[in-house]
Amino acid sequence: MTAKVTAEDVDRVAELANLKLAPEETPAMLRDLNAILDYVAELNELDTTGVVPMAQVSELTNAAGENVLRADQVRPSLDRATVFSQTPVTDQVFFKVPKVIER
């Protein structure tokens, strides 16, 4: 957990996140990420063997231990014209984007 992040790691993670960093942005991000990761390494001091990870807290709010999530049912939502009113490029049926595959 004390792995040092390299410039290549930053580029790889940026690519995973669909972020294009300018060359001048990379050194600062590299420095900050290493500083933050060094800092969060404090968590290693804590023994968490056997502790069940907590992804969300709603489990705590129902004393009966029941699932408090709603039923997964299809219900009406915004109509297409309303949604497309905010779309940069559309033919009113699809969102239009640049070509996906280069030939």
Added chain:
Amino acid sequence: MSKLSKLPSEVKATASFVQQPRTFAALRADLAAGRTRATDLAAGYYDRIAQLNPTLNVYLSLTRERAMQQAARIDALAAQGDPLPPLAGIPIGIKDVLVMQGAPATAGSKILAGYRPPYDATAVARLEAAGAVLLGKLNCDEFAMGGSNENSAYGPVRNPVDTERVPGGSSGGSAAAVAANMAVATLGTDTGGSIRQPASFCGVVGVLPTYGRVSRYGLIAFASSLDRVGPLAANVRDAATLLSVIAGHDLQDATSNPAPVPDFAAESDKGAEGLRIGVPAEYFGEGLDPEVRAAVEKGIDALKAAGCTIKPVSLPTTKYAIPAYYLVATAEASANLARFDGVRYGHRSAGSDTLAGMYSHSRDEGFGAEVKRRILLGTYALSAGYYDAYYLKAQQVRRLLAEEFLRAFNDVDAIVTPTSPVPAFKIGEKSGDPIAMYLADIYTVTASLAGICGVNVPCGATGAGLPVGMQILAAHLDESTAFRVARAVEAAQ
């Protein structure tokens, strides 16, 4: 307000306006008796906003047409002598991460410039249904990521108490608007302290409701397991009134809690006598400003005088809360912010003719540095080979923290701490150092991770006149107790 001498000259110039009654009860009585009209009140607030906003940069956009229509409806009801809804005519500002149909919603980011969402957030719709007049959208850190409001793409908000200082963040506009009386009350959002900390920096009341208490529908997501919508107001009772209006089950948010919603204002009237108050040593250690400590200790004395029992409690996992929080929050943010890709709404870069290039160029042009930093950290923490060491570990620590609070609430009814280790700092003071900025959240992220509720209530000021806030934490769904304690601290001011 008593702080008037500290306010900049533009604020002093409108002193008579500041001194108008601004509790919900007083405004309501004036409206019902015909002494005030909702349209005049709203127009007065718009004048004040026009006067102060160039200095304070609190509002990003105004929703004047919608506000004046609503105010006219309230005036018509009052003129006919019809019963007025609970928030009739109350001018309220909305943090710009909550959507209002047809109004700009930027989340403080360039990537959403020009976006006009086609629907209302549930909390917004409930306020309006209760008669509130919604003035406009309030400045905040980009995607609510920050503790100073300096990460807004639209410039920092200035603290009305001292315009050289930050108002806190991320709900900096929401807190400053209440402090400068540019709204009677506001909505903010809190992921790691973003309502409580700015409320403390600006000297107003801010509420972190229990996770799931207020619907997140229409909230532009930062970290979904942590994000909460909550009210800010000039006094505890009005904040409690607002929470009762916006809280309650909502099918549009799958994590919304179905528990019944009490009349929190009435609950807050019950007094604090007999309540057991826990004081955790972990929140009074190294790094706590001595003037902040003194003010909070005076607040604790006031609770003793009000008939509370003060007991030490131990929360030893506290020191791991900031690292756990920043891993959980950034991991969730990296997933949530993947939706901003230039396809469906918001900014699309013209600089690329391939899909992958359009995604990355749109995101590069649209996001600011702190948002990129957090997306990168979150993506790294979730990436192959690091998931267990970072994300899973943080989730385990989250459970330890949550269980520690549960145990503490077996022995005490509420826990009191400073809201922030320091009072409002100067603009630019911490902006070059992300870790220093993250540490400003040290007392607030614990309740965020545990899902419990809390209130910031002003409990004094430093020698220089900067407000100090006390954080009052209570168990899941027990906002009533937090409000009772907050009322007792408020009464002693």
